[in-house]
Amino acid sequence: MPLNEAAKKKFVAFLESKSLRITSQRHAIINTVFSTDKHFTADELLAWAREKDKSVSRATVYRTLPLLTESGLVREMDFGKDYKFYDPNYADHPHHSHLICGDCDKIVEFDDEKLEKLECEITEKLGFSIKSQRLQITGTCEEMKRLGSCKNKCH
Amino acid sequence: MPLNEAAKKKFVAFLESKSLRITSQRHAIINTVFSTDKHFTADELLAWAREKDKSVSRATVYRTLPLLTESGLVREMDFGKDYKFYDPNYADHPHHSHLICGDCDKIVEFDDEKLEKLECEITEKLGFSIKSQRLQITGTCEEMKRLGSCKNKCH
DNA sequence: ATCAATGCAAATAATTTGCAAAAAG
DNA sequence: CTTTTTGCAAATTATTTGCATTGAT
Numbered sequence: 001m002p003l004n005e006a007a008k009k010k011f012v013a014f015l016e017s018k019s020l021r022i023t024s025q026r027h028a029i030i031n032t033v034f035s036t037d038k039h040f041t042a043d044e045l046l047a048w049a050r051e052k053d054k055s056v057s058r059a060t061v062y063r064t065l066p067l068l069t070e071s072g073l074v075r076e077m078d079f080g081k082d083y084k085f086y087d088p089n090y091a092d093h094p095h096h097s098h099l100i101c102g103d104c105d106k107i108v109e110f111d112d113e114k115l116e117k118l119e120c121e122i123t124e125k126l127g128f129s130i131k132s133q134r135l136q137i138t139g140t141c142e143e144m145k146r147l148g149s150c151k152n153k154c155h
Numbered sequence: 156m157p158l159n160e161a162a163k164k165k166f167v168a169f170l171e172s173k174s175l176r177i178t179s180q181r182h183a184i185i186n187t188v189f190s191t192d193k194h195f196t197a198d199e200l201l202a203w204a205r206e207k208d209k210s211v212s213r214a215t216v217y218r219t220l221p222l223l224t225e226s227g228l229v230r231e232m233d234f235g236k237d238y239k240f241y242d243p244n245y246a247d248h249p250h251h252s253h254l255i256c257g258d259c260d261k262i263v264e265f266d267d268e269k270l271e272k273l274e275c276e277i278t279e280k281l282g283f284s285i286k287s288q289r290l291q292i293t294g295t296c297e298e299m300k301r302l303g304s305c306k307n308k309c310h
Numbered sequence: 311a312t313c314a315a316t317g318c319a320a321a322t323a324a325t326t327t328g329c330a331a332a333a334a335g
Numbered sequence: 336c337t338t339t340t341t342g343c344a345a346a347t348t349a350t351t352t353g354c355a356t357t358g359a360t
Binding site: 174175178180181210213215218237 | 338339340341342343349350
């Protein structure tokens, strides 16, 4: 998957706006993060970044992750495991939601305008204005129920 | 807040169905959990349960929590802290969502039929059938923005 | 030069677990 | 009696942090 140049540029601008430095280690981390659309863990990010630059340490990964989330380009996700996942797709799809297959754990991301509008309405009716949203739907694969496996939808 | 007898009965039935025992410590924990509508941490639950039965240990709390979530009567929640919260209101409102005030951290729970229906439709369109859902909306209090504090809505 | 960023190794803190003793059914 | 549950204390594990050194600007 090619590097998402636009996202990288935004993050570099974010760092510069806070007078933070673009070190070679951060370079490796940034390039890794914005060259995938997969959810990743801190551990995976460390391994991938090290393939590009052997000098990246675990501490630097853990120190860079909060910068990425603070910039809004990456979002911390909780899927009930005891470690966190990070989703790099908020750069391109700032409002997306997650559908998780309860059978095979595959995660589908989706955007839905009607949903977005409804959430906004509900929020305003309660006296707030919406800032952000996280929706996780857990589902069962229909294919799975009919055929005993969810080849098409879930693998 | 009075004990939610119905929820307690359901959980006791759940334990019996798995031939698990109703010990005095579990009694104290169950009574605590179903006598509040607040989200709580493991640590808080331990403190509260100990007020009822001094012999409850941290280990027992941590061993009982997964039983509560497995029963579906309590749900584990992630609000971005490094410890988990537990929500005892799924017994009475199995589909509720959370609206979090970004200004004062107050959490409002709400049910919405239209939302539920829409989520179901989206899920089916993607080839799944819905099993469960978690929605967290973060908002800004209107009162806050106008008056500089959110007395009515948020405190 | 200056000040932020690094790697390392040690610290932190929530949660889990092994085990021998206690209690439920 | 049998089997589960308990408390305790030690273990686990993701993440954080102090510090002396390095590197970006």
